[in-house]
Amino acid sequence: MEPRSQLRPNKFEAGEIRDVVVRDLKNFRDSRGWLAELFRQDELSQEFYPTMAYISSTHPGVTRGPHEHVDQADLFCFMGPSHFKLRLWDNRQDSETFNQVMTVVAGEDNPKSVVVPAGVVHAYQNVGDVPGIVINCPNRLYMGEGKQQPIDEIRHEDDPQTIYRMDT
DSSP states (O other), X not given: OOOOGGGSOSOOEESOOTTOEEEEOOOEEETTEEEOOOOOGGGSOGGGOOSOOEEEEEOTTOEEEEEEOSSOOEEEEEOXXXXXXXXXXXXXXXXXXXXXXXXXXXXXXXXXXXXXXTTEEEEEEEXXXXXXXXXXXXXXXXXXXXXXXOOOOEEGGGOTTOSOOTTO
């Protein structure tokens, strides 16, 4: 899929983004360790119900993204170890928050889950000193049933001129 960067100005306005849901994740601790609920159907709109889950490790200083999905929403869980800066850009032209950018810092000291709807460009960077773990529970299967469909991803990170930057 082609990047839509040419449709966008080079400046974003900071603010909340429609349909992005940020929730605190609570650790329930006891003598065995801790437990955290990552999602509950009674706290999540049905359109965002997960269909799969995966876990990744990201080295300190490494950024994943920016990219966006046409149909898929992501449900990221940042629990630690380490800390992440998540940057979101609303690329949905029909959204009242189109052209807004939002930053969330989450991880070990500030555990969060974040729903990222389709059409919102997103990237995260490990800003800590140790490898960090991220869990994602997207609402679509990667490459569809049996991995037989095209990948639903517009990879802005492949564009050296991308306007979606972590450092601005």
